[in-house]
Amino acid sequence: MSCPARLAPVLLASLLGSACSAVTPSSPNPSEGSMPTRRILVNGVRVVVQEFHASDVVAVQLWVGVGARDEASSELGLAHYLEHMLFKGTVTRAPGFVEREVEGVGGRINAGTSLDYTYYHTVLPAPRAIPAVEMLADMSVNSTLSEKTLDLEKRVVLEEMRLGEDNPRRRLSRQLYELLFDGHPYGRPVIGTSELIQVLTRETLVGFYRRHYVPESFVLVVVGPIIASEVLAAAERTLGRLPRSGLKRLPLSAPDAGRSARLEIERPGTQAYLGMAWLGPKLDHADTPVVDLLVSILGQSRSSRLPQMLRERLGLVSSVSTAYSALEAAGAVTVTAQLEPANLARAEAQILRELQRVRERGVTDAELRRAVTAAEARYAFSTETAEGRAYAFGRAETVWRLEEELAYVDRLRSVTPAQIRSAARRYLDPERYARLAFVPPAR
């Protein structure tokens, strides 16, 4: 129901077992839960289950390998629209099932659509785990997508678009991607366009649903105080019975080399927003951990370089931060700032100077050590809850590989300052980047 921002790579090497098809033994430390089990059902549905006894709450998530990048230019926004519509009822579940089966027992359910995937996530009291698997399986292939609810939901999605327009940070992020990935599927708005949504027909939506919501696209993840064999059995008798579709998701080509583009847009208010973006390595590239650490050192903590220089020393911005989004077919490194309009040019120049400094002189051992520790801590904090673990497993299984995740923190630990300097030279060209600014209207 929500449309989360594109997500930075999750630094989660984890307690994952390798890609085996047998149930793995329990971990010796009960506080960390048993090792997760990964199984591929006969029709291609992947299932990841972890027994985790931190609380009586279970996280049940269904990941679907479809996102905005899978849409044809006439289908913009369909992945997101479907995500809304899957909450409206199935052949056997009347509208209101979310209230009856999830909220009515104290649980929560929501969903998100991104460029690479869609996922439905719920947390519930543990005894509801199997019914939740059944419910998600039902939603995934039996949603009615009725004409009447489809038309009504158009108004809701148009409101969601308006809400996004009134939020400068969300809008900056979306338009910066459009500028950076111009002409590539990653440059499309996940939420679609109002023109296409207004004329969307049931037939088009059902076609998209039947094409993409198939066993080969599904990853079911269940983490909590459950019995893995029971969950696997439930997966077998629900998602496991769906016929194979033969769908093979088309690989996405890499975007052309990063382009230089500059755009300035007037928006109400008195403050300015600046976004700068570069193409980065895609998720399975060898440079991914290096760029992760580079971006962390540049602007992901209070002591990092850009906040220290631009906000603390020079007072040019009220906030500045960096992000790295590692997608399946490409990456994006972004710098965003909020500032007084009069400081725009100086702030941009100073950001470029900081990038140049890293390109020329690299980073210190202390900076690198701190960035690795931060990644280790992010991972540790993400394992606190069942849904934190399920998210990491589901995302890895959907757009990456579990075994890659397993090695990820170790890969971060092996990165050297020389590699970081070299990545800065390769990816952060101060002469070639996409730049977008929101400025107050001229008086």
Add this chain to the structure above:
Amino acid sequence: MTPGRSSAMLASLAALVAAAGTAVAQPPSVTRHVLPNGMAVVVRENPVAPVVTASLQVRAGSRFETAETAGITNFLVRTMIRGTARRSGTQVAETAEDIGGTLDASGEVESAEIRGEALARHWEELLGLIAEVALEPSLRGEEIERERRLVLSQIKTRAETPFSLSLDTLLRELYGSHPYAWHSLGLKSAVERLGRAQLAAHYRAVFRADRAVLAVSGQVSRERVVRAAERLFTKLPRSGAHEVGAAPPAAPSGERRVLERPAQQAQILAGYLGPGLNDPAYPAFRVLGAVLGAGTAGRLFAELRERRGLAYSLGALTPFRTGPSFLVTYLGTAPENSAAAEAGLLAELEKLRRAPVSDEELARAKAYLLGSFALDRRTNARQAWHLAFFEVIGVGWDFPERYARALEAVTTADVEAVAQRYLNRPSIVVLQPPPR
């Protein structure tokens, strides 16, 4: 509702509530200890992940401010993490990051917090850093000016964001001269003028052992945490000279205010004052809010979003307040639907006043509230915040357990009574783009 469903629901809720750790009687994982100087330390041992979080809260915040000092608490604690007698602000940040953590601070309405998190093996360094910031802040002039600039920018951002501007306007309409009328960031006029002497005096008044609580949650040993806290916080003075006066009474305007701002969506908010969290009517008031705004079956979602497609974001807010709390309902809609949406929102409020809620609605609202409350307290950071917050405002760290029981006991008659008592003459704020 069928009896079968009702009992299944209660069983499920019991599981969820127990999951939160504090909603069962005196769970062994949480202990409270009082240091010789009077400061309370609450520790929750949680072996789940190799992390630790700590929340040091003092009884201060916008509730205790005046129009002349509005924002002083947030300004103070934000400046405190910008340097100590021993470390610059950058060094404070680097020290926290070296142990896999962060250190942050904010002044809220009922309390002010210095919070930190770290990898569990560094728990003692984390507590040491929090103690250093709390006991030896340097409050250097240049750091005060840096923070002033950032806070003023945040105040400006709130004033330029349609929803927060509308909410802040409505709270002024509801509370009048009561300090709940302004956001804890404060008022621009006050933040512009506050000087070092005032910040230092405010620090001396509120960073006192008898109005401070330290809560620690994570992979730690309670004995070792208590021993470390005794050593680290022993110099925090016992009592403050600063006595808190009664706040002026809140006086809702009951008026309709229209703001014109360029925006894609109109914002419509309607609100009422309600009971404070110590009032016996408070649980029923929260249930009332949940009947309206909780989840997909809340009346606002069901009627205004699902049936009429008038909004994407909408809901009801009811906070924890020691003084009069509020119920604020809100939605964002296309400007051309503004009148219909406002009428629809007000009709739902009126309906609640005129007719009792059904047993099923009551059960659903309670389930939603109890579920939210339990789900919100599963991370160490949220646990530490809750433990310190309820302890420092004087209702005890185990308040959630009593609150959950009180929610379960709410009847349809209780909800009807609070609707009758509190839902009278809403104050309304409508933000819409100027006519073309």
